[in-house]
Amino acid sequence: MSAVARRYAKALFALARDGNVLQPTADEIGRLAAVAADATVGPVLRSPLLSATRRHEMVQLLSGELRLSDLLGRFLQLLADHQRLGQLPAIAEHYQQLLDMEMGRVRITIQSASPLDAQQEAGIVSAFEKRTGKKVIARVEVDTDLLGGILVEVEGKVYDGSVRTQLNRLTRELSGTASL
């Protein structure tokens, strides 16, 4: 994530906090980031060949279609003026981190070899809430390549309890006992 994106995210976050619209702004910029990350729209937003007029027209169109708040509309205009529309996904990600910190919560990704039931997911969330001391927002992904068990990623740290990793470790240990 670039320093530019962090600066814009901090500025937007400060304005949203002043306006007491932290969560609505997060939702809006999340939608914006999804549009900006689109394979068709993204290259157009990042294109340096786009004229200022065309950029403003595009921003107005996006604001109307996504029914953005006045704050987000102005913020988008600012990005267009400074040709930073391509930074939208990174800004949204950092805004979300700032919001999570503000709200005292953390996002985790749970990868499981098979779908988790509600009780299992709740148990995992509870365990990580205890470990981090924050409210946990979990996203669950199914990855059959894990063979069995789960793998949890929290703030850039990976907790691995998968069969795949244990087999890989076993392979390394067995192959490495008499390496050349």
Added chain:
Amino acid sequence: MTSRFLTFVAAVVVPVHLALASEEAHGHQAHGIPWNSLLFSAINLAIFLWVLGRFVMPAVRSWVAQRRDDVLNDLKDAAAAKEDALRLKAEWEARLATLERTTAEMRAEAQRDAERERDRILAAAQAAAATIRKDAERAAAYEIRRTQQLLRDELVRQAVRLAEDATRAQWTAADQQRFIVDFLKQVEQ
């Protein structure tokens, strides 16, 4: 010299010749000893002898002396050549006398050189053979280790594949639950 000789001949021979011519003209009738003719012959002989002694003999004497010197020099040269020949003969006789010994020494030296060269070549060949053997042993050991490692890797790969297949086939919800419980215990620790 020549002009003096011609003057002398003209002074002596011409009057005598004239006298003889006059006597022949007047005295054909006289008999007895021909004094004039005798005198003339004597004078001719004297002139001849004088010319001989004056002009021919010095050259002959000089030629003889020169010839004698040449002969003496030739004799000296021949003596010197003979001495050289004798000296060479003595020298070669001495060489011939020591030829066998020299030949034997040369043969022995050549044999010693050949033996030294043979020993050197043998030592070099043995060293090269030892190096080649050591390299071959090292390469063989490496190959053995590499093959062992390949075999071990293959065995492990097959074992892991079997384990994966078995896990996929036999993994149950209870296994997943047990894994999650164990995992959460580790997280909480």
